[in-house]
Amino acid sequence: MSTSELSTGDRAAVGHFDFSRSEWARLRQSTPMTLTAEELTDLQGLNEELSVEEITEVYLPLSRLLNLYVVATQGLHHVANDFLGREPVKAPYVIGIAGSVAVGKSTTARVLRALLSRWENHPEVALVTTDGFLHPNAVLRERNLMDRKGFPESYDVRRLIRFLDEITSGGTEVEVPKYSHLVYDVLPDVEKIPTPDILIVEGLNVLQTWTGRTEDAPSVFVADFLDFTIYLDADHDLIRKWYVDRFLTLRRTAFRDPASYFRRYAELSVPDARRTALDIWDRINSPNLVRNIAPTRSRAHLVLQKGPDHRVDRVRLRKL
Template sequence: MITKNKNSTPYIIGITGSVASGKTTLAQTIKIFLKKYLKKKITNISTDNFLYSNKKLEKKKITHKKGFPESYNFKNLMKFLQKVKLKKEKIKIPKYSHLNYDIIKNKHIKINKTDILILEGLNILQIKSYQQQKNKQKKILSDLINFSIYVHAPEKFLKKWYKDRLLNLYKNRNQYKECFLKKFNNLTKKELFNQLTLIWNTINKLNLTKNILPTKERATLILNKTYNHKINKIKYKI
């Protein structure tokens, strides 16, 4: 329940699910809905902003595991949520660009007290990966989340939505000064399609089955999607 008490602890809504499941769109929709009915400051943040930079991933030799739990700076993500809960002012976090496919150097997102935080990301309901250092009270990220939503869909649809999204971005890549898909400029359409299929099968699908999907039943609310992102089933845990 979202309280109206001005001195209440900020409420955190967590949204998780596979790559291309529609987490960001859902987060934006919830924000619009809540703003219409509540006089609250609402902030949307993606855990992508807490990914290690591509340079750091390369140094750790886990570039091929971008999006996996080990590719995130969980320590800083936990600190950020704790600051939000304490209503700290002028919180500064890194900024991730989906065009650059990397953390933007010397760019930050600033948050100055918020009543409701909508946090969306792949691994927010993980258990082991979010534990703090030794000799400290062990907490996991979901301990700080008040209400969690898992967006579920059959893998065949997720794969299609992922490809459609990147193919659309690829078509418009030259409109942007920097776009990571420009590295595929010399590929034919068929070669590009095959490359995206390879990325899905070796990274996104593996991350989904190994790390993300096992956390589904930990969510307060599960939204099941079918073709064209239509929700055909809702499961709510009281």
């Protein structure tokens, strides 16, 4: 593919391998399908049907590639430990997954966790989302940031970096803050996870290098701890549609829970709910995508380009 054939937004693709879906699917080779139909149903996201075709043509080749990377990295660790004459310390291979709200990050993370845990060299795969590293709502209100939740300045980046530093340094059990989408807030209790073979970190901010608060700026960034990064991409209008569709589905389901932070939206008519969703998108999610999330796409090792129905149409892999 020549430079002249690249779209305006993808000039950074020079230095990458660019695959059509069919070209990428051939790289699966003999990688077996290890997920059942029931598991696919459990893994799919809201308004996002996960087909066997999507798994076999997109995620099995990706699983094979990541397995090769993980095994190679494990080998390098063994070589380094032998050279230094020290006992091996278990450190996870860390995969970061970034992209907009409603683009399908959580589904991709769950699928990769399920597929990668089937490989014999790394059966222990943990998944952590950066939602738990948001500042609590009380802090966001104090800083007048409730309408900027998800923006770089709304995260406790130092806490996230401490977690990554501890778990990649061989910590046997590391604390992870918990987040509730029902109450839309960080919970007071934490979860302790043992060091896995692979750690998947999913969130809006995993490729960002700006915290939004100069006085809080760390000397290292989340991306410094990531061995491989994936960016989920789609046309802006598609993502907006997916966001609105998801909002309308939640209006009929989760928002009806009396404990839901968004309970007030459950009683909206369909036209009013659609207008509300578009307003939230235009005021919060779209500006965050344009200013803070999309500019990090070029930093990813691999980009999954989605078309309608969340179907991955192209794959771009950075050259080594």
